[in-house]
Structure formats: structure tokens, C-alpha cells
Amino acid sequence: xxxxxxxxxxxxxxxxxxxxxxxxxxxxxxxxxxxxxxxxxxxxxxxxxxxxxxxxxxxxxxxxxxxxxxxxxxxxxxxxxxxxxxxxxxxxxxxxxxxxxxxxxxxxxxxxxxxxxxxxxxxxxxxxxxxxxxxxxxxxxxxxxxxxxxxxxxxxxxxxxxxxxxxxxxxxxxxxxxxxxxxxxxxxxxxxxxxxxxxxxxxxxxxxxxxxxxxxxxxxxxxxxxxxxxxxxxxxxxxxxxxxxxxxxxxxxxxxxxxxxxxxxxxxxxxxxxxxxxxxxxxxxxxxxxxxxxxxxxxxxxxxxxxxxxxxxxxxxxxxxxxxxxxxxxxxxxxxxxxxxxxxxxxxxxxxxxxxxxxxxxxxxxxxxxxxxxxxxxxxxxxxxxxxxxxxxxxxxxxxxxxxxxxxxxxxxxxxxxxxxxxxxxxxxxxxxxxxxxxxxxxxxxxxxxxxxxxxxxxxxxxxxxxxxxxxxxxxxxxxxxxxxxxxxx
Numbered sequence: 370x371x372x373x374x375x376x377x378x379x380x381x382x383x384x385x386x387x388x389x390x391x392x393x394x395x396x397x398x399x400x401x402x403x404x405x406x407x408x409x410x411x412x413x414x415x416x417x418x419x420x421x422x423x424x425x426x427x428x429x430x431x432x433x434x435x436x437x438x439x440x441x442x443x444x445x446x447x448x449x450x451x452x453x454x455x456x457x458x459x460x461x462x463x464x465x466x467x468x469x470x471x472x473x474x475x476x477x478x479x480x481x482x483x484x485x486x487x488x489x490x491x492x493x494x495x496x497x498x499x500x501x502x503x504x505x506x507x508x509x510x511x512x513x514x515x516x517x518x519x520x521x522x523x524x525x526x527x528x529x530x531x532x533x534x535x536x537x538x539x540x541x542x543x544x545x546x547x548x549x550x551x552x553x554x555x556x557x558x559x560x561x562x563x564x565x566x567x568x569x570x571x572x573x574x575x576x577x578x579x580x581x582x583x584x585x586x587x588x589x590x591x592x593x594x595x596x597x598x599x600x601x602x603x604x605x606x607x608x609x610x611x612x613x614x615x616x617x618x619x620x621x622x623x624x625x626x627x628x629x630x631x632x633x634x635x636x637x638x639x640x641x642x643x644x645x646x647x648x649x650x651x652x653x654x655x656x657x658x659x660x661x662x663x664x665x666x667x668x669x670x671x672x673x674x675x676x677x678x679x680x681x682x683x684x685x686x687x688x689x690x691x692x693x694x695x696x697x698x699x700x701x702x703x704x705x706x707x708x709x710x711x712x713x714x715x716x717x718x719x720x721x722x723x724x725x726x727x728x729x730x731x732x733x734x735x736x737x738x739x740x741x742x743x744x745x746x747x748x749x750x751x752x753x754x755x756x757x758x759x760x761x762x763x764x765x766x767x768x769x770x771x772x773x774x775x776x777x778x779x780x781x782x783x784x785x786x787x788x789x790x791x792x793x794x795x796x797x798x799x800x801x802x803x804x805x806x807x808x809x810x811x812x813x814x815x816x817x818x819x820x821x822x823x824x825x826x827x828x829x830x831x832x833x834x835x836x837x838x839x840x841x842x843x844x845x846x847x848x849x850x851x852x853x854x855x856x857x858x859x
Contacts, residue, residue: 433470434477437541442554444470444534445836448829449558453565453603456578467828471530474537481540489846490539495788495838498781499536503529505777506738509770515737516749523748524739524769531831538839545847548804548840552620555833559617560640566602566610566647574598600650604829608822611651612830615659615818616811618644622664623810626671627803649703655821657703661687663814670793670806718760718821725757725768735771762819762826782816785838792845797852801844808837808844 433440447467482488490496506528510521542548574582582588582598592599592607599607621637621644629637648656661684668680690703729735736754739745742765745755759765767775789809796802815834818824825831 430473433473434480437474437477437481437537438547438550440470440474440477441538441541441551444474445551445554445829445832446558448832449562450603451828452605456575468526468530471534474541475530475533478537478540487540490536490842493788493842494784495842496536498777498784499532502777502781503532505770505774509734509738509774512734512737514732514734516740516752516754517737517744520739520744520748521737523744527826527831528738532835534832535835535839538836539842539846542839542843543847545800548801548843548847551836551840552624552804552807555620555836556617556640558829559613559644562602562604562610562613563640563644563647566600566614566650567643569598569600569602570647570650574600594652597652599652600647602647605827607651608653608655608824609827609830611648611653611656612659612815612818612822612824613833614644614648614651615656615663616814616830616833618648618660619663619667619810619814620807622667623807624803626667626676626806628799653822654703655818658821659814659818662817663810666813667806667810670790670809721758721760722764725764728753729767729772729775733771733773735767735769735774738769740769741765759823761821762823765823765826782812785812785841786816789841792841796844796848798848801848805841805844808840811837812841 429443433443444467447470451464451467491500506525509515509525510518512521515521542551573579579598582592592601601607601610604610604613618641621641625634625637625641645660664680664683668676736752739748740752740754741757741759745752745757749755754768757768759768763775763778766778770778786809789805789812793802793805793809796805812834815824815830815837825834
């Protein structure tokens with residue numbers, strides 16, 4: 370039997386499992402279980418659940434600060450599952466949890482900087498433009514045309530804080546194994562979303578969820594098209610779902626072109642086909658044009674005989690899908706995406722954009738962050754912009770931050786894509802080169818998708834956007850480090 374001194378030594382060495390296997394450990398577990406039961410009986414089920422959350426939450430908080438890759442995994446997983454959890458009836462501000470996770474990762478970043486200082490991620494054109502974009506959004510608090518400062522408070526946290534995650538990602542994802550792990554997690558979570566979409570399409574939407582959708586006339590008008598419910602899987606809306614399927618399919622296509630084992634490439638081909646098919650369930654026209662547009666850039670950057678053959682086959686299949694006669698509602702909607710002049714909703718958007726142009730020109734700083742959409746209706750319901758539907762990420766930027774903000778945002782996008790293309794040609798390591806290509810294509814797709822829809826305002830795509838920018842820089846840094854090591858060794 371182990372002595373008390375042995376038990377203390379095990380605890381001191383961090384052998385928690387060994388401690389729990391001792392009689393004292395078993396007694397400790399029993400006492401905790403009894404205490405939890407008594408508290409639940411006295412305080413109710415809510416109190417018991419809060420205690421459980423506290424018991425789990427403290428180790429998670431510590432893990433996110435002390436183990437960055439664990440924290441990054443937590444925030445990506447939560448971003449993917451956020452709205453699915455909310456639809457389960459959890460009455461809790463889950464968005465605040467994501468804000469807290471970002472704060473913990475930033476705290477862990479500064480703590481690690483104290484012991485291992487490295488400020489290189491703050492250098493370069495991409496980092497400079499990100500700082501300019503964050504600074505301009507903070508400056509919006511003094512916008513003389515803003516109707517509400519509270520709308521700025523609620524909006525800036527989802528712009529400035531999440532943008533800072535770029536620096537956390539670049540610093541904390543510092544090995545090729547970490548890059549592999551993060552991308553594998555992305556693929557796994559996207560596959561869960563894809564499978565849920567197939568369940569919604571062929572088995573049906575959950576009765577409680579469907580009842581909630583049918584009770585809201587606005588939801589019915591947006592989601593029920595031609596006798597068919599648009600699917601959104603585990604995300605906030607069909608647009609977010611469809612864009613996530615597109616960028617993950619693009620990621621798969623880029624990985625297929627890299628130095629992977631044959632069985633992995635076969636799995637990725639299956640994922641690509643299934644995700645692009647699931648994308649059709651969303652009924653989001655804006656997503657349909659992203660695939661052929663991104664394939665053009667893919668063919669240009671990764672020019673080879675095999676890629677040209679693949680691109681030609683893909684172009685032929687897409688052309689057949691566009692012009693083939695069909696009675697399938699999803700396919701008809703897909704075809705209409707390539708004939709925008711015949712689309713009534715597209716024409717309405719064009720009219721709205723034309724109508725708002727004089728306002729944008731006369732307001733160089735826009736109407737203030739949060740002036741449109743939910744926060745505009747809540748904090749300034751009688752303002753000119755409160756009920757204006759931006760229907761476009763670029764239009765929202767122009768309306769809320771003015772033509773100055775639009776210029777900064779467009780310049781940021783240009784610098785990011787330019788950096789991705791340049792680094793793709795500079796990186797020597799085939800695997801890292803593949804990751805750089807994949808992220809450049811993802812950014813390109815989101816950039817195009819941000820014109821007809823709002824591609825960067827909702828989780829998880831807004832977080833994945835900055836992750837993609839970071840992985841480009843990470844791939845370049847790791848390759849440069851390997852090249853330096855090779856020169857020294859030789």
C-alpha cells in the first residue's frame with residue numbers, strides 16, 4: 370500500500386492518474402460526488418449544472434492559456450458548433466464565450482512572449498494593413514455621422530478582436546505538425562456540417578427547429594423557395610453554410626494537388642464531391658460562381674498538364690450543368706446564378722446599391738459601425754441606414770465605414786492575396802507550398818463571395834478567414850527556417 374509520502378510525491382510530479390488510483394484518490398472522488406449531489410438537491414438542477422460547468426471550465430481556461438494549440442482547437446470547434454448549440458435551446462450568450470476564448474488566447478500570447486519574445490509577426494505589409502484596418506475601426510467611435518455609439522461598441526469587438534487572432538495564429542501555430550492538425554480539424558468539422566446538411570435534406574429538419582422557422586414569416590420568405598427549404602446545416606444561415614462548403618472543397622482540391630498518399634487523395638476527392646453537392650442544398654446563388662472562379666486561379670497558379678486537364682473537365686461539367694434542361698429546383702437555382710440579369714433579387718440589390726451611392730460619397734467615414742442590420746435596428750431604429758439591406762460585405766463596409774474604409778479594406782484584400790501568390794512561388798517545401806496554395810484559394814473564394822453576400826461577418830468563416838491569412842505566413846516562415854537550417858548544415 371502506498372504511503373502518504375508516496376502520494377504526495379506523485380501529486381508533486383503531476384501524476385494525477387496515479388493519485389486517483391489510490392484509496393485517498395477514490396475517497397476524494399466519492400466526497401466530490403456526494404457534495405455535488407447535495408448541492409444539486411438543495412439548489413436545484415441549474416446549480417448542479419453550473420458546478421459541473423465550473424469544474425470543466427477552470428481546466429479548459431487554464432489549457433487555453435497554457436497550451437495554445439488546445440486553445441485554438443477549442444475556438445475553431447466552438448465557432449463551427451456555435452449555432453447548433455444555440456438551436457438545442459441553450460439560453461446562454463455563446464458569442465460572449467467566443468469573445469472570452471479570444472481574450473484567453475491573446476493573454477496566452479503575451480504570457481508566452483514574456484518567456485520567448487518574438488515580434489516578427491508584427492512586421493511586413495500584411496501585418497501593417499491589419500493594424501491600419503483595426504485602427505480605422507477604432508477611430509470610427511468618433512465618426513460624426515454615427516447615429517449610435519452603442520452600436521459601435523457591439524460591432525467593434527467582432528471586428529478588431531477577431532482580426533487580432535491573425536497574430537495569435539502566426540505565433541502559436543509554429544510547426545508543420547500544428548498546421549496539419551489545424552487543417553485536419555477544419556476538415557473534420559466541415560464534414561460534420563456536411564453530414565448534417567444531408568440529414569436535413571433527405572431525412573428532414575428537426576420538428577422543433579422547423580416549427581420555429583415556420584412561425585417567423587421573414588424566415589419563411591427567405592428560406593422557403595419554390596416549395597423547398599434551404600438548408601443551413603449547423604450554421605447560422607444558408608449563406609454561411611454554402612460558403613463554408615465551397616472554401617472547404619477548395620481546400621480539398623488544393624490538397625489533392627500536393628504530395629499526399631493516394632488513399633488520402635481519394636478521400637479528399639470524395640469530400641469535394643459531397644461538399645459541392647451539399648452546397649446546392651443551401652440555394653445560395655452567390656456560392657455557385659465561386660468554384661469555377663477559384664478553379665481559374667488554381668489553374669493559373671499551379672500550371673501543369675494534369676491541372677489543365679482537370680480544369681478542362683471541371684469547366685465542361687459546369688457548362689453542362691448550366692445549360693442542361695432540368696426540373697430539379699436546386700439545379701435550376703444553380704443555373705440562375707450564371708444569368709444574373711434574369712434574377713429579380715439581383716436586380717433589386719443593384720437598385721439598392723445605386724440608391725445608396727450618393728450617401729457613401731457624401732459620408733467619407735460612413736454611418737458608423739453597426740449602422741445597418743441588427744444593431745442599427747436596435748440602437749438607431751429611425752436612422753436612414755437602420756433598415757437598409759447591404760446584401761454584400763463590400764457594401765456593408767462602404768455604408769458603415771465610408772469610402773475611406775472601403776479603400777482600406779480593399780487594399781487589405783489586395784495585399785493579402787498578393788502575399789499568398791508571392792509566397793506560393795517562394796516556398797520550396799512541397800507540403801508547405803500546398804498549404805500556401807490552399808489558403809490563397811480560400812481567401813480568393815471568400816473575396817469574390819463577399820461581393821454578392823456577406824462572407825466575413827459570421828462564425829466560423831470570419832475566423833477561418835484570418836486563419837487562412839496566418840497559415841500563408843506560417844508556411845513561409847517554416848520554409849524559410851528550414852532553408853536556413855539547410856544552409857547552416859551544409
